[in-house]
Amino acid sequence: DVKVTQSSRYLVKRTGEKVFLECVQDMDHENMFWYRQDPGLGLRLIYFSYDVKMKEKGDIPEGYSVSREKKERFSLILESASTNQTSMYLCASSPWGGTNEKLFFGSGTQLSVL
Amino acid sequence: RKEVEQDPGPFNVPEGATVAFNCTYSNSASQSFFWYRQDCRKEPKLLMSVYSSGNEDGRFTAQLNRASQYISLLIRDSKLSDSATYLCVVSYNNNDMRFGAGTRLTVKP
Numbered sequence: 479d480v481k482v483t484q485s486s487r488y489l490v491k492r493t494g495e496k497v498f499l500e501c502v503q504d505m506d507h508e509n510m511f512w513y514r515q516d517p518g519l520g521l522r523l524i525y526f527s528y529d530v531k532m533k534e535k536g537d538i539p540e541g542y543s544v545s546r547e548k549k550e551r552f553s554l555i556l557e558s559a560s561t562n563q564t565s566m567y568l569c570a571s572s573p574w575g576g577t578n579e580k581l582f583f584g585s586g587t588q589l590s591v592l
Numbered sequence: 593r594k595e596v597e598q599d600p601g602p603f604n605v606p607e608g609a610t611v612a613f614n615c616t617y618s619n620s621a622s623q624s625f626f627w628y629r630q631d632c633r634k635e636p637k638l639l640m641s642v643y644s645s646g647n648e649d650g651r652f653t654a655q656l657n658r659a660s661q662y663i664s665l666l667i668r669d670s671k672l673s674d675s676a677t678y679l680c681v682v683s684y685n686n687n688d689m690r691f692g693a694g695t696r697l698t699v700k701p
Contacts, residue, residue: 513691518600520679520693521636568635581628581689583635 481505484569484584491591497556499587501569508574510552511581512536512544514565521568527552528574559591595619596682598692606700609670613695615680616662624683625656625663629676630694636679639665670699 485500503510509528513521513536523536525544533544541563545553552571556563569584598615605611617625625642640647642654642663653666663682667674680692 518693520596521691523689580638581636583637585635 482569482571482582482584484567484587486587487585489587489589491556491559491589493560493591495556495559495591497559497589497591499554499556499567499569499589501552501554501584502550503552503569503571503582504550505571505573505582506549507571507582508549509572510546511570511572512542512552512554513568513570514538515568515586516565524554559589561591563589564591565589594693595690596680596692598678598680598695600693601696603695603697604700605670605697607670607672609699610666610668611670611697612664612666613678613680613697614662614664615682615692615695616660617680617682617690618661619682619684619690620658620661621684622661622682625654626681626683626689627652627654627663627665628679628681628691630679631676636691639678667697670697672699672701675699 482503511526512524515521527533527546543555567587570581572581596617627639628636629639630636642656646655651668655664675698677694677696679694683689
């Protein structure tokens with residue numbers, strides 16, 4: 479079974495801190511994604527990557543950056559955390575190609591910015 | 593207008609009931625369609641893909657209506673374990689998947 483692992487389940491940070499959210503997948507998937515999920519808004523795509531060192535902006539990239547130095551690892555960085563970045567963050571991966579590829583999600587990181 | 597819209601519910605149904613959810617999407621160029629299931633405080637997991645001809649998986653039936661730009665999910669003989677949030681997902685390509693906000697279902701004894 480594919481495993482997507484997010485480094486923290488719960489995280490509490492202060493406004494202005496730099497925050498790193500780590501995600502690792504073990505199935506050699508090319509595509510990796512970061513979403514945030516807020517009540518009533520569903521999942522919104524922050525950034526995605528389809529290859530090492532490649533990244534593409536999603537719908538809401540402002541205030542975030544990403545890093546993909548290795549195929550299995552995709553990191554989300556909050557340069558200066560703000561209270562409106564309090565959310566559930568979900569990492570996902572999928573293999574390259576096709577139009578019916580399944581997304582595999584990590585268990586999520588609930589981030590609270592105080 | 594949201595790209596993918598779902599009735600948030602909640603739908604509260606008794607065990608054994610049949611329940612149906614609809615989802616509408618705004619982009620006619622959408623290529624692929626899915627239903628994901630998300631349990632409370634858990635990650636979403638693929639329930640089923642939705643094909644143009646409609647498809648069935650046990651008690652679950654998914655249908656697509658491209659002309660009217662909606663997809664549906666029908667659950668027959670509801671079980672307590674079906675209680676979850678059901679997410680409608682529409683994709684233009686492998687890298688651009690749009691999620692609805694989800695429909696919450698509670699099946700009661």
